[in-house]
Amino acid sequence: MQIxxxxxxxxxxxxxxxxxxxxxxPVEVLGLQELKMTEDKFPHxxxxxxxxxxxxxxxxxxxxxxxxxxxxxADVARNNPLFPDEQSRLIAATVQSAVGSVRVVxxxxxxxxxxxxxxxxxxxxxxxxxxxxxxxxxxxxxxLVLMGDFNITQDDRDTYDPEGLREAIHHTSEERxxxxxxxxxxxxxxxxxxxxxxxxxxxxxxxxxxxxxxQGLRIDYVLASAALxxxxxxxxxxxxxxxLEKPSDxxxxxxxxx
DNA sequence: ATGTCGACGAATCGTCGA
Numbered sequence: 001m002q003i004x005x006x007x008x009x010x011x012x013x014x015x016x017x018x019x020x021x022x023x024x025x026p027v028e029v030l031g032l033q034e035l036k037m038t039e040d041k042f043p044h045x046x047x048x049x050x051x052x053x054x055x056x057x058x059x060x061x062x063x064x065x066x067x068x069x070x071x072x073x074a075d076v077a078r079n080n081p082l083f084p085d086e087q088s089r090l091i092a093a094t095v096q097s098a099v100g101s102v103r104v105v106x107x108x109x110x111x112x113x114x115x116x117x118x119x120x121x122x123x124x125x126x127x128x129x130x131x132x133x134x135x136x137x138x139x140x141x142x143x144l145v146l147m148g149d150f151n152i153t154q155d156d157r158d159t160y161d162p163e164g165l166r167e168a169i170h171h172t173s174e175e176r177x178x179x180x181x182x183x184x185x186x187x188x189x190x191x192x193x194x195x196x197x198x199x200x201x202x203x204x205x206x207x208x209x210x211x212x213x214x215q216g217l218r219i220d221y222v223l224a225s226a227a228l229x230x231x232x233x234x235x236x237x238x239x240x241x242x243x244l245e246k247p248s249d250x251x252x253x254x255x256x257x258x
Numbered sequence: 259a260t261g262t263c264g265a266c267g268a269a270t271c272g273t274c275g276a
Binding site: 036061111206209210 | 261265
C-alpha cells in the first residue's frame with residue numbers, strides 16, 4: 001500500500017497536476033492540504049473517474065483538507081473533537097488495506113507566522129490538542145499514519161540554512177519539541193527510516209528561484225506507528241510536480257507499506 | 259532588496275496569508 005501527502009496550494013488551480021500525478025502514481029491514499037475551497041466545489045467526479053473516493057473538510061479561501069482513496073474510507077472524522085476550531089485543518093479515516101486496518105490522519109498544521117505571535121500561540125495550542133487526539137486514536141488503532149504539512153523542520157538536515165534560520169519560524173525549539181512529542185507517542189518519521197539524498201526538501205519558496213537553488217525546507221511528513229514500522233518499505237519526496245508550470249510550492253511525500 | 263503565488267473584494271489593484 002502506498003500513502004502520500006501533498007499540499008497543493010489551491011485545488012482549483014492544481015487539480016490538473018493532482019489528477020496527472022495520480023495517473024502516474026496510483027497510490028491507495030492521498031492526503032491533500034490547502035484546498036482553499038468549500039466542499040460544495042470539490043471535484044468528486046474527477047477523482048471518481050480515476051477510481052478514487054474522497055472525504056473533504058473544506059473552507060473558503062484558506063486551509064481545507066481531503067483524503068483521496070482507492071479504498072473505502074470509514075469512520076471519517078473532521079477536525080479534532082477535543083479542539084473546537086473554525087479552521088479546517090484535519091481529516092481522518094480508516095481504510096482496510098493490504099497491511100490491515102489503518103487509521104489515516106491528514107493535517108494542515110498551523111503555519112505560525114512568527115515566534116511570539118498570536119498565530120504561533122495558536123500553533124502550540126493546536127498541536128497540544130492534536131497530540132491528545134493522536135494518543136486516543138493510537139489506543140483505538142495501533143496501525144496509524146499521521147501525515148501532512150507540519151510546517152516544522154525536525155532538525156538541521158531539514159533546512160537549507162540551519163544557521164541563518166536558527167529559531168526562525170518552522171525552526172524553533174518549541175515547534176521541534178511539539179513534533180518530537182508527537183513522535184514520542186510511538187511514531188517514526190518514514191522518510192528518515194531510509195537513506196536519503198542530502199538537501200532533501202518538500203517545500204521551496206516561490207521567490208528567489210529557491211527550487212532551482214535547492215533552498216527548501218522539509219516540512220511535510222508521513223509518520224507511521226510502531227505497528228506499521230516493519231511493513232514500511234520506502235519513503236521518498238517526488239519533486240517532479242515542482243518542476244511543472246505553475247506548481248504548488250510543496251512536493252508530494254510518498255510512503256510505501258507492504 | 260521582502261523578490262512569488264493565490265484568493266478576495268471591489269477592481270483592473272491592494273490586502274492578506276503563506
